Amino acid sequence: MTTAATVANWQGQPAGAPAPVDWARIRADFPLIGRPIKGKPIVYLDSAATSQKPRSVIETLRTYYEEYNANVHRGAYNIAAKATHEYEAAREKVRRFINAASVKEVVFTKGTTEGLNLVAYAWGRKFVKADDEVVLSELEHHSNLVPWQILCQATGAKLKYIPIHEDGSLDVSRLDEIITRRTRLVSVTAQSNVLGTVTPVRQIVARAREVGAVSVIDGAQSVPHQPVDVQAIGCDFLAFSGHKMCGPTASGVLYGRRERLEEMDPFLYGGEMIREVRYDGATWNDIPHKFEAGTPGIAQAIGLGAGIDYLSAIGMDRVQEHEGTLTKRALAHAAEMKGLTLYGPRDVSVRGGVITFNFADIHPHDLATILDEQDRVCVRAGHHCAMPLTMKLGVAATARASFYVYNTEDEIDILFDSLRRAKEFMSRGAR
Amino acid sequence: MSELTDLYQEVILDHHRAPKNYRVIDGARQAKGHNPLCGDQVTVYVVIEGDVVKDVSFQGNGCAISRAAASLMTGAVKGLARDKVEAIFRKFQKVVTGEPTADDGIDLGKLEVLSGVCQFPVRVKCATLAWHTLRAAIESGEGVVSSEDGK
Numbered sequence: 001m002t003t004a005a006t007v008a009n010w011q012g013q014p015a016g017a018p019a020p021v022d023w024a025r026i027r028a029d030f031p032l033i034g035r036p037i038k039g040k041p042i043v044y045l046d047s048a049a050t051s052q053k054p055r056s057v058i059e060t061l062r063t064y065y066e067e068y069n070a071n072v073h074r075g076a077y078n079i080a081a082k083a084t085h086e087y088e089a090a091r092e093k094v095r096r097f098i099n100a101a102s103v104k105e106v107v108f109t110k111g112t113t114e115g116l117n118l119v120a121y122a123w124g125r126k127f128v129k130a131d132d133e134v135v136l137s138e139l140e141h142h143s144n145l146v147p148w149q150i151l152c153q154a155t156g157a158k159l160k161y162i163p164i165h166e167d168g169s170l171d172v173s174r175l176d177e178i179i180t181r182r183t184r185l186v187s188v189t190a191q192s193n194v195l196g197t198v199t200p201v202r203q204i205v206a207r208a209r210e211v212g213a214v215s216v217i218d219g220a221q222s223v224p225h226q227p228v229d230v231q232a233i234g235c236d237f238l239a240f241s242g243h244k245m246c247g248p249t250a251s252g253v254l255y256g257r258r259e260r261l262e263e264m265d266p267f268l269y270g271g272e273m274i275r276e277v278r279y280d281g282a283t284w285n286d287i288p289h290k291f292e293a294g295t296p297g298i299a300q301a302i303g304l305g306a307g308i309d310y311l312s313a314i315g316m317d318r319v320q321e322h323e324g325t326l327t328k329r330a331l332a333h334a335a336e337m338k339g340l341t342l343y344g345p346r347d348v349s350v351r352g353g354v355i356t357f358n359f360a361d362i363h364p365h366d367l368a369t370i371l372d373e374q375d376r377v378c379v380r381a382g383h384h385c386a387m388p389l390t391m392k393l394g395v396a397a398t399a400r401a402s403f404y405v406y407n408t409e410d411e412i413d414i415l416f417d418s419l420r421r422a423k424e425f426m427s428r429g430a431r
Numbered sequence: 432m433s434e435l436t437d438l439y440q441e442v443i444l445d446h447h448r449a450p451k452n453y454r455v456i457d458g459a460r461q462a463k464g465h466n467p468l469c470g471d472q473v474t475v476y477v478v479i480e481g482d483v484v485k486d487v488s489f490q491g492n493g494c495a496i497s498r499a500a501a502s503l504m505t506g507a508v509k510g511l512a513r514d515k516v517e518a519i520f521r522k523f524q525k526v527v528t529g530e531p532t533a534d535d536g537i538d539l540g541k542l543e544v545l546s547g548v549c550q551f552p553v554r555v556k557c558a559t560l561a562w563h564t565l566r567a568a569i570e571s572g573e574g575v576v577s578s579e580d581g582k
Contacts, residue, residue, distance in 0.1 A: 363494035365469040366439075369551060373435040382469045396470040396492045426495070429441040430448060 021318050027406045029054040029310075040376040043411045048193050048221060048354050048402035049380055050243045053307070057246055060306035064299045072298055073272065073289070087298050090305030091288075094253050097308045098238065099229040105261065107254040107288040108301045112220040113143040115239030115254035116187070118291065119216055120147035122264040123237075124185065127214075130156030132184035135213075137162040137170055137199065138392060139192040142385045144218040148187060157184065162204070164392070168195035168344040175207050183213040190222035194384045194400065195344030196327075196354035198222070205234045214260065220244060224404075225323055225352055227316040236260045242300065246307030251300035254291070261287040268293035311405075319405055323353035326403040326412055330355045333416040339423070343393055353403035356384075360423045364399035370422040377401075377418050437547030438554070439495065447495040450502035452488040452509075459486070460571050464564030466556050471497045475564040482512050484569070489561060496554055500545055501561035507542050513569060520562050527558045 027033055030052045034041045044052060070080040072087045091103045100106055109115045124147075128134065134148050138161045152159045162178055163171045170188075179186055186208040190201050201217055208215040216237040222228060223238070224245030230238050237260065242251030256264075266273050266284055273293040275283045284290045311319060327348050334342045339360040345351045359367060364381035371377040380400045383390040390398065401415055456476040464473045473491035477484060487509055489501045508516045518535075523542050525532045529549035548558045 363469075365471070365494040365554075365557065366496070369438070369554065370435060387470075390470070396472065425435070426439070426444065428439075429444055 021314055021322070023322065023405070023408070026314065027408065029056070030406045031055060031058070033406045037376055043375060043377040043414050045401040045403065045407065045411065045415060046378045046380050047224075047244070047404035047407075048384075048400065050249065051224065051246055051404050052406060053248070054246055054310050056310055057248065057303050057306045061248060061299050061303045064302050069299075071295055083298060086302045086305070087296070090301045090308075093305040093308045097228075097312065098223065098253075098255055099231050100255055101231060102258060104287050105255055105258055107256060107261070107291045108296050109239070109252040109254050110250040110297060110300070111241040111243065111252035112218060112239045115237075115252060116144055116216070116218065117147045118254055118267045119187075119237050119239070119256075120151045122267040122291070123214065123260060124148075124151040125154065126263075126265060128152075128155045128157050128184050131182070132157040133160055133180070133182045134158070135160045135162065135179050135183050135186045135188075135208075137188045138164045139168075139170065139189055139195065139197060139199070139389055140187075140386065141189065141193050141218065141220070142387070143220075144187055144189060144216075145388070148185075158182075162188065164197075164389075167346070168192070168197050169350060170197065170199045172200055172203060175204065179204070179207045179211055179213060181211050183208065183211055185214045185216065187216035187218065189218040189220070190228075191225070191352045191354075192344070192386075192389075193221050193354070194356055194386045194389055194398070196351040196356070196402075197345055198350045198352055201235070202233055209234060221352060221354070224311075225316075226320040230255050242304035242307060245304075246310050247304035248297075248300045248307075250297055251304040251307075253304075256287075258287070261291070264291075266290050266293065270294050272296070314405060322405060323403050324348050326407055326409060327351060327353050327355070329409050329412045330401065330403075330415070333412065337416060337419065340419075343398060354400060355402070356398045356400045358395060358398055359419055360426070362422060362426050364397045366426065367399050367419070367422055370425060371415070371418045374421055374425075375414055375418040377415055379415075434547070434550045438551055440544050440547065442541070442544045443495060443499040446499035446502040450489075450498055452502065452505035453490060454488045455490060456486055456488050459488075460568050462564050462567035462571055464491075464560045464567070466493075466497070466560050468553075468556065469494060471557065471560055473497065473501055473561050473564050475501070475561060475568045477565060477568045479513070479569060482514075484508050484511055484513070484516060487565070489564075493560070494557055496545075496548065496557040497560050500558045503542055503545065504561050504565065507540060508565070516565070516569070520566070523562065524559060527555050528552075 032052050068079040068082040070083040072084045091106045094106045095103045134157050165171050191198050205215045215235045217235045219238045219240035223240040236257045238255040243249045270293040273285050273290050275285050341358045343356045368379050368381035382397050459476040459478045461476045471493035476488045478486040487505045522537050526546050527548040545558050548554050
């Protein structure tokens, strides 16, 4: 054992534990965080919509465009080789980040929505038949709902939903009755973008495998916030977005188990995805390139690679821990706040860094404007692209605050203080 | 803060808390308006006699701006001819989007309290939702057609 480790032990940390994260330094890595907008520094609490970007990611994009901007997989010259190398290196970073068995299982997309549509079309249209069943949960975002509705309309398959409890947690007590031998595909979110509910994906995937169904995970809200291991989960597909995890907009990934990707037809046809084209036909490139027709998002993929480097340097377990701390503080405030209705589970162990609420009969849209004007607190208002779930909650809209690596406990306090003042503001003149 | 108090003037808060003409008119022409961005929903009821808005009301769910705008609208257009309603709507739309308005003799009256909306481009739809819905209601032949219709 080294001296340093001994010292660490002596200070009460487990042997080999990495040094504590300097969250203030992390915060300083994000140019937009704390930047004054119309005279006030922003308090960014909308990372479930998109995350801010660290300087390293912005620099990576700039370097690509300034130093080796070229198309991938074709040019024979130096900068084209460099672009191809960096693009494929980003694929390896993704593979390692989610522990896929091979880089062949990593398809670059422009986001979760594209990944889920790709599966619904390229796998779904080929293998889902009339009388088959497709199972989702009641928590789903429109992007993991509408593609399957369309698939079921086109094939005659039946759509079923795993229900939720009143607190917004998934009710898996009747899982065996919902996922049956008739189920062809199961697609569920790992974490609700509205309620923060963390779902038991391993249990759901295990049940899907038991009945021979294919499993798809919407990881848009989980991959950015916690360690993810696709081999441990055992899913067939995992779709997620790069822009919610420090990467550029229009970056994303579809992980697909090798056998699944091999048995699928391409989604888009054109350049890059072909092996050979004759006037009377064509053959397809190997996976994953078979699913990357046309010039891909090269800067996006390389930028996402830089985002993954950034998060990995912090450590995803640390990211999760930090968000847990923020969420606990927010839940504590929420419990004490008169007139605040909180949606979703109260238990931080099954809730990610998302707080969704209604407050003092103030419409969420008004709240969002007032919080922004008062304190530059950025929250989301509306149905959060989950209209069926919002309706199930019995409301037209909710307000949502969501947290990430750069947020602080002080910012949570600012949110609740701002809410209190919003209530006073909207009560002006009331008798 | 001043932009915020311009937007949420006390008159607006009053209309939000106690909207005028917040009721169903049985048998009236009606249309539903929906703002998918924030989930606001409004139904506007209108009775047309000849060319005149004889009665108008609304119901729905929405933010303070959209509710107050609907309430103020019903007060502003009742008793007016259709082309006058249209002219007011056009001017109102210019005011809330911050476009310059001509000195055309059209007086927006109480509707002026919503002029603060022009500082908040994302809220323009809240202020105009009821108006678009009113137009649709007027143009729809649905509901019990007024006795003056078709003359």
